[in-house]
Amino acid sequence: MAIETLSFGTAGGETTAYVAAPDAPNGRAVILIQEWWGLNEHIKDIARRYAAEGFTAIAPDLYRGRLATNPQEAGEMMQALKIDDGIDTIKNAIDAAREKYGFEHFGISGYCMGGTYSLRAACLLEGISAAAPFYGDVPEEEVLKNLTAPTVFVSGTKDKWINAEKVGYLLEMTEKYELPVTSVSYEADHAFFNDTRPEVYDETAAQDAWAKVLALFNDKL
Numbered sequence: 001m002a003i004e005t006l007s008f009g010t011a012g013g014e015t016t017a018y019v020a021a022p023d024a025p026n027g028r029a030v031i032l033i034q035e036w037w038g039l040n041e042h043i044k045d046i047a048r049r050y051a052a053e054g055f056t057a058i059a060p061d062l063y064r065g066r067l068a069t070n071p072q073e074a075g076e077m078m079q080a081l082k083i084d085d086g087i088d089t090i091k092n093a094i095d096a097a098r099e100k101y102g103f104e105h106f107g108i109s110g111y112c113m114g115g116t117y118s119l120r121a122a123c124l125l126e127g128i129s130a131a132a133p134f135y136g137d138v139p140e141e142e143v144l145k146n147l148t149a150p151t152v153f154v155s156g157t158k159d160k161w162i163n164a165e166k167v168g169y170l171l172e173m174t175e176k177y178e179l180p181v182t183s184v185s186y187e188a189d190h191a192f193f194n195d196t197r198p199e200v201y202d203e204t205a206a207q208d209a210w211a212k213v214l215a216l217f218n219d220k221l
Contacts (some may be wrong), residue, residue, distance in 0.1 A: 001051045006058065008096035012085045017060040017093050018044050020051035021101075028221040029103040031094060031128075032059040033110025033118045035194070036078040038067040042196050043114075053214055055221070056101065060093035062086050062117070078113050083120070090121045098127070105129040107217045110136065111193055115154075115162075123147045130220035132213040135162045135190050138170045145173065150180045152216050154209050156188035156202075184212055 006017040030050050034043045039061040047057035068074035107130045110118035115136020122131035123146045131151040155167050174181040186205035193206045
């Protein structure tokens, strides 16, 4: 496994991405979007898990080097991040990875805030062939109707943020526009995939969701 830092520019300034690649890269790449905490060790660990499965994982730093230390700070940093800035950072990370590594298309996944951005990016950006947003917010209809990448949307029934109403809206839009969305829901809380948070982590749900996401990316990338 190889670990690199990919530097690139955005409209909002310079930033980097954490890149974890398998020993024998095979053209399959996943853009990995952080939670509201920032590009922390948990997200880097997930990137390395992807590399162990044969994918090059590129995790762009949407906060440009800043990390939250508590939920209040994380919330403030998430609110301060403009949607257009986040999407522009993801776009430029894709462009930089395409230029440096030669990838032609990408999967995208993310958690919490990263789930929101990964689904929106899949609706707006070229070159995304599959998406796996975890418990992220759902874009407005005018954005969501543009989704063409096969998508597995992962949520938890105990989640008070991304609740049944939001998942229901996604399913309504999926039917209305015949979107390529599969909704996967577990009896779990928000952030159930985060194994650094024992108060919400659900090992059974996390392992099953991971297997479904790997199956999606193995099939589409």
